[in-house]
Amino acid sequence: MRTIPLRLWTLAILSSLLQVLPFPISGPVPSWRRVFCWFCLVPLLMALLGKDTHGNRLKPAQTALLGYICGFFWYMGNCYWVYRTMHLYGGIPSVAAFGILVLFSLYVGLYHGLFSWLVGLLHRKFSPQTVLWIVPFVWVGVEFARARITGFPWDLLGYTQVDNLTVTRLAPWTGVFGLSFVIVLVNILWVSRIFPRQGKNSYAGPIFAAVLTIVTTLVAGHGSPSASSEATARAVLLQENLGIGAEAPATPETEPQMLASFTDLSLHPQFTLGIHGGTANSSSTPDMIAWPEAPTAFRDGDPYFLQAMGEVARRSGTSVIVNDISLAPRDSDGLGHVYNSSTFFAADGSRAGRYDKMHLVPFGEYTPYKPLFFFVGHLLDDLLFVPGLQRSLFETRGKKYGVFICYESIFGDDIRRFVDDGSQVLVNISDDGWYGDTSAPWEHLDMVRMRAIENNRWVLRATNTGLTAAIDPYGRITASMPRHIRGSIEVAFGYREELTFYTRHGDWFAWICALVSAAMLAMSFMGRRAVN
Numbered sequence: 001m002r003t004i005p006l007r008l009w010t011l012a013i014l015s016s017l018l019q020v021l022p023f024p025i026s027g028p029v030p031s032w033r034r035v036f037c038w039f040c041l042v043p044l045l046m047a048l049l050g051k052d053t054h055g056n057r058l059k060p061a062q063t064a065l066l067g068y069i070c071g072f073f074w075y076m077g078n079c080y081w082v083y084r085t086m087h088l089y090g091g092i093p094s095v096a097a098f099g100i101l102v103l104f105s106l107y108v109g110l111y112h113g114l115f116s117w118l119v120g121l122l123h124r125k126f127s128p129q130t131v132l133w134i135v136p137f138v139w140v141g142v143e144f145a146r147a148r149i150t151g152f153p154w155d156l157l158g159y160t161q162v163d164n165l166t167v168t169r170l171a172p173w174t175g176v177f178g179l180s181f182v183i184v185l186v187n188i189l190w191v192s193r194i195f196p197r198q199g200k201n202s203y204a205g206p207i208f209a210a211v212l213t214i215v216t217t218l219v220a221g222h223g224s225p226s227a228s229s230e231a232t233a234r235a236v237l238l239q240e241n242l243g244i245g246a247e248a249p250a251t252p253e254t255e256p257q258m259l260a261s262f263t264d265l266s267l268h269p270q271f272t273l274g275i276h277g278g279t280a281n282s283s284s285t286p287d288m289i290a291w292p293e294a295p296t297a298f299r300d301g302d303p304y305f306l307q308a309m310g311e312v313a314r315r316s317g318t319s320v321i322v323n324d325i326s327l328a329p330r331d332s333d334g335l336g337h338v339y340n341s342s343t344f345f346a347a348d349g350s351r352a353g354r355y356d357k358m359h360l361v362p363f364g365e366y367t368p369y370k371p372l373f374f375f376v377g378h379l380l381d382d383l384l385f386v387p388g389l390q391r392s393l394f395e396t397r398g399k400k401y402g403v404f405i406c407y408e409s410i411f412g413d414d415i416r417r418f419v420d421d422g423s424q425v426l427v428n429i430s431d432d433g434w435y436g437d438t439s440a441p442w443e444h445l446d447m448v449r450m451r452a453i454e455n456n457r458w459v460l461r462a463t464n465t466g467l468t469a470a471i472d473p474y475g476r477i478t479a480s481m482p483r484h485i486r487g488s489i490e491v492a493f494g495y496r497e498e499l500t501f502y503t504r505h506g507d508w509f510a511w512i513c514a515l516v517s518a519a520m521l522a523m524s525f526m527g528r529r530a531v532n
Contacts, residue, residue, distance in 0.1 A: 003052040003053045003054060003062070004052060004053075004058070004062055004065070004066065005050070005052065005053055007050075008047040008050050008058075008066060009047075009066070009069070011043040011044065011046050011047040011050075012043070012044055012047045012066040012067070012069050012070040013069065013070065013073055014043045015040060015041060015042070015043040015044035015047070015070050016044075016069075016070045016071070016072075016073035016074040016077065017073070017077070018036050018039070018040035018041075018043065019036075019037075019040045019041070019070075019074045019078070019157075020074060020077040020078055021033050021036040021040070022034050022035075022036045022037035022040065022160035023078055023155050023159070023160060023439065023443060024439040024440075024442035024443050024446070025439050026437065026438065026439060027442060028442055029160075029442070031163070034160055034161065034163065034164070037157060037160040037161070037183050038183065038186050038187065038190075039186075039187060039190055040187070041139075041184060041187040041188075042187055042190050042191055044066070044067065044070050044116070045119075045132070045135065045187065045188065045191045046191060046194060047063075047066050048063045048066060048067065048116055048119045048120065048123070049119075049123060049128045049131065049132075049191070057123055057124070058120060058123070059120065060117050060120030060121045060124070061117075061120075062120065063116045063117060063119055063120030063123070064113045064114070064116050064117035064120060065113070065116075066116055067112040067113045067114075067115055067116020067117065067119075068109055068110065068112060068113030068116070070109075070112050070116070071105075071108070071109030071110070071111060071112025071113060072105050072106060072109035072112075073105075074109070074112065075104065075105035075108050075109050076101065076102075076105045078154075078155055078439070078443075079101070079104065079105070079108075079154065079440075080101070080438065080439070081435050081436070081438035081439060081440040082097075082100060082101045082104055083097050083098055083100070083101040084435070084436050084438055085434050085435060085436070085440075086100050086101070088436060089244045089433075089434050089436065107150075108146070108150065108152055111142050111143075111145065111146050111150070114142055114145070115138060115139060115142040118138050118142070118517065118521060119131060119135065119138065121521060121524050122134055122138075122520060122521065122524050124524060125523065125524035125525075125526075126520075126524065129192065132188040132191055132192055133188065134516075134517070134520050135184060135188050136181045136184040136185045136188065136513075137181075137513040137516040137517045137520070138513075138517045138520075139157070139180065139181075139184045140177050140180050140181050140184070140509070140510055140513035140514075141510070141513045141514040141516075141517040141518075143156050143157070143177060143180055143510070144177065144507065144510035144511070144513065144514055145514075147411065147412075147413070147507075147510075151359065151411075152362070152410075153410055153411065153412075154410055154443070154447075155443055155447075156176050156177070156180055157179070157180040157183050157184065158171075158176040158177065158178070158179030158180035158181075158182075158183065158450075159176060159179075159443075159446050159447055159450060160183070161179050161183065162446045162449050162450055162453070162475055163475075165474065167179055167182060168450075168453050168474070168475060170182065171450060171453045171454045171502065172453065172454060172455075172456055172500035172501060172502055172503075173500070173501045173502055173509075174502065174508075174509035175412050175413075175416075175454050175502045175506075175507055175509065175510070176412055176450050176454070177507065177509050177510040177513070178509050181509070181513065230494045231458075231472075231478070231492035231493055231494045232492075232494050232495070233287040233288075233425075233492070233493055233494060233495060234284070234286045234287055234490060234491065234492055234493070235286055235287060235288045235289065235290060235460050235470070235490070235491055235493055236266055236269050236286050236288075236289045236290070236316075236488055236489070236490050236491075237289075237290050237292075237460060237461070237462040237468050237469075237470070237481075237488060237489050237491060238262060238265050238266060238289070238290065238291045238292060238462055238468075238487075238488045239292065239462065239463060239464065239465070239466060239468040239481050239485065239486065239487055239488065239489070240258075240262060240291070240292060240294045240296070240464050240486060241433075241464065241465050241484060241485055241486040241487075242258075242294050242295055242296065242433070242464055242465075243295075243433075244295060244431070244433040244434055244464075244465075255296075255297075255298070255304070255305070256304075256308075258296060259305070259308045259309075261486075262291060263308070263311070263312050263315075265486070265487060265488040266289050266291075266312055266316060266320070266488065267312075267315060267316055268488075269487075269488040269489055269490040270487040270488055270489070271479075271481055271487065271488070271489040271490065272489070272490040285316070285317045285318050286316070286318050286490065287318060287319075287397075287399070288318060288319050288320075288321065288396075288401065288427075288460070289312070289313075289316060289318060289319070289320045289321070290320075290321045290427055290429060290460055290462040291320070291321065291322040291323060291429070291462060292323065292429045292430060292431060292462040292463045292464045292468070293323040293340070293342075293405055293406050293429045293430050293431040293463075293464065294323060294431050294433075294464040295431065295433075295464075296323070296324075297325065298322065298323070298324040298325065299324060299325050299326070300324045300325065300326035300327070300341060300343060300354065301326070301327065305324070306351065309322055309343070309345050309349075309351075310345060310349030310350070310351075311349065312345070313345040313346060313347055313348070313349045314347070314348065314349040316347075317347055318347050319344060319345060319346055319347055319352070319394070319396045319397075320344075320345045321342055321343075321344055321345075321394065321401070321403055321427060321429065322342065322343055322345070323340070323341070323342055323343075323405070323429055324341055324342075324343050325338050325339070325340065325341065326338065326339045326341045326343075326354065326356065327339075328356075328386050336384065337384050337385065337386040338384060338385055338386070339356035339357065339385070339386065339388055340356070340357040340360070340385055340405060341354050341355065341356045341357065341388075342354070342355050342357075342403045342405060342429055344394040344396075344401075344403075346396055347396065347397075352394065352395075352396065353392060353393075353394045353395075354392070355388065355391070355392050355394070355403050355405075356387075356388025356389070356390075357385075357387065357388055357405040357406070357408060358387050358388045358389075358391065358408065358414070359387065359407055359408045359411055359414065360385055360386075360387055360407070361406065361407045391414075391417060391418065391421070393418065393421055393422060393423055399424055399425070399495055400422045400423050400424050401423060401424075401425055401426075401427050402415075402418025402419060402421070402423030402425075402426050402427065403418075403426075403427045403428075403429065404418065404426065404427075404428055405428075405429055405430070406428075406429070406430040406431060406432075409428055409430070409444065409447055409448045409451060410444075410447050412450070412451060412454055412502075412507070413506045413507050415451045415454075415455065416451075416454060416455050416502060416503045416506060417506075419455040419457055419499065419503045420499065420503050420504060423457070424457070424495040424496055424497060425457060425458045425459075425460065425493060425494075425495055425496070426451065426452070426455070426457050426458070426459045426460070427459070427460045427461075427462070428448050428451075428459055428460070428461045428462070429461075429462050429463075430444070430461065430462070430463045430464070431463065431464040431465075432444055432463050432464065432465060432466065432467070433463075433464045433465035441463075441465075441466065441467055441483075442467070445461075445467050445469070448461055448471065449471050449475035449476075449477070450475065452471045452472065452473055452474075452475050453473065453474060453475040454500065454502050454503070455473075455500055455502070455503050456473045456496060456498065456499075456500050456503075457473055457496055458470065458471065458472060458473060458493040458494055458495075458496070459471040460491065460493055465483060465484055466481060466482065466483030466484060466485075467480060467481075467483060468480060468481040468489060469481070469491075470491035470492065470493055472493075473496065478491070478492070479491040479492070
């Protein structure tokens with residue numbers, strides 16, 4: 001690829017750095033950093049529509065390579081926590097852990113390469129100006145492929161605007177993909193100033209004015225909605241703060257000690273936030289208690305565990321959701337497997353339901369493409385989790401709860417099915433302790449908040465080490481606990497019945513973007529190609 005000018009390589013790498021900035025790096029994202037999303041793709045698009053050292057348009061293979069380099073560096077920066085998780089918490093040697101991060105970035109970076117390859121193909125037939133207007137459809141189509149093919153829709157571009165109450169009004173209609181579309185559209189408006197139309201009918205001036213108007217409106221969209229979020233119920237959320245993996249204490253608490261400690265936290269929460277701001281009665285029995293996903297190793301078939309959880313439900317007078325491990329059928333060679341589950345105990349202490357996690361965490365619960373990771377030896381051999389087979393709701397006192405576990409929160413189309421099936425409130429139990437103090441807990445929280453917005457539902461989030469919080473249907477955190485402490489918090493929330501367009505129809509917008517991209521790609525193979 002000697003014919004690609006150094007300037008274009010520099011632009012591609014610059015774009016990868018700009019794409020990192022609007023997302024969490026080590027904590028919450030300040031508002032000023034979110035602004036970078038509105039022009040982070042400009043350098044990449046300039047590179048893809050540039051020319052080689054001979055003055056010719058780049059070939060699709062060349063644009064693909066530029067995009068691949070951009071994607072690789074973006075994932076190395078955005079998902080740097082993979083190394084920390086594998087090394088510090090998974091006990092994998094540092095060299096092998098870094099190798100996993102590199103291979104991971106090389107793999108998922110292919111999607112930036114795919115996007116850029118498609119842009120290169122379109123540029124063979126269409127003018128730069130025409131290609132730019134197709135780019136938002138292509139970008140969303142590729143993000144959709146990340147969700148459906150690879151199963152890793154982590155930090156889609158639309159999540160950068162989870163705090164923007166103007167832009168997020170799209171989410172109940174289009175899901176997060178609609179937000180990505182708008183962001184890319186603004187990026188191509190900037191680039192259109194660099195590739196203006198020629199002649200008397202130039203649209204450069206009006207387009208530039210539109211850019212300024214749209215960006216000003218979108219960036220200024222941080223405010224409170226006019227409607228209030230009604231909170232008529234209460235929940236107690238636990239944060240167990242247990243050690244993870246290689247950082248776990250050498251002599252962990254025994255099961256009876258843990259159950260006794262967590263029972264006390266369930267009955268006597270240390271924090272009471274968000275109660276008096278709504279209409280919930282802080283003196284009544286809570287409507288629900290949720291324990292987080294955590295490395296407790298509670299087992300669904302353990303009589304002592306079942307008796308203890310039944311006692312928690314009876315003493316509190318309310319239903320309890322708890323994470324445990326349940327046995328799955330053995331495979332053909334007799335190897336045993338387990339489910340990562342959430343079990344529901346009714347107020348009378350009876351076991352009233354169970355949901356088995358359907359989307360497992362790569363390298364945390366199973367090893368994708370395991371032969372590629374031969375260099376880690378047998379360190380990943382004990383990952384025996386298998387995905388659940390059926391989505392189920394928990395129901396008590398005429399109210400329905402949809403519970404999703406940890407990593408599942410990044411799959412918008414799956415979460416909206418809980419609501420479409422009748423869930424009036426969503427509960428997310430998670431163990432973000434595996435991420436440590438990296439960007440991942442905050443990235444994960446942003447994605448959970450988007451699920452609340454898309455489905456117009458409260459989300460109650462109980463985590464092992466934080467961030468434990470109540471999230472209203474606008475994605476705002478109404479109450480939360482400090483990280484890295486053991487405790488519990490009593491929060492207010494509400495039940496909702498109405499369904500959003502996105503809840504009813506799912507990723508319809510992403511499908512349209514994928515179809516438009518396919519149609520324009522087909523047209524690029526027909527007729528004469530554009531001249532340089």
